[in-house]
Amino acid sequence: MGEEIDKGATEPRRVTRLIRLPEVQHRVGLGRSTIYRWMSEGKFPKPVQLGGYAVAWAEDVIEDWINSRLS
Numbered sequence: 901m902g903e904e905i906d907k908g909a910t911e912p913r914r915v916t917r918l919i920r921l922p923e924v925q926h927r928v929g930l931g932r933s934t935i936y937r938w939m940s941e942g943k944f945p946k947p948v949q950l951g952g953y954a955v956a957w958a959e960d961v962i963e964d965w966i967n968s969r970l971s
Contacts, residue, residue: 916958916959918950918959919957927962928962945961945965
């Protein structure tokens with residue numbers, strides 16, 4: 901029925917934090933229009949739909965994008 905939890909697992913479970921547009925803008929140093937333009941061009945990760953018009957990005961996806969730009 902449900903998934904069993906592996907009590908012998910040694911790796912801690914990583915919780916994905918969702919961040920909204922203002923925090924994404926702050927972290928990447930880009931404006932809203934640039935983020936959305938780059939998303940349409942495939943240069944920036946797309947957000948996940950939260951419901952209605954609300955969207956957010958997975959924090960680890962944004963961190964990976966930043967790290968790829970620094971490399």
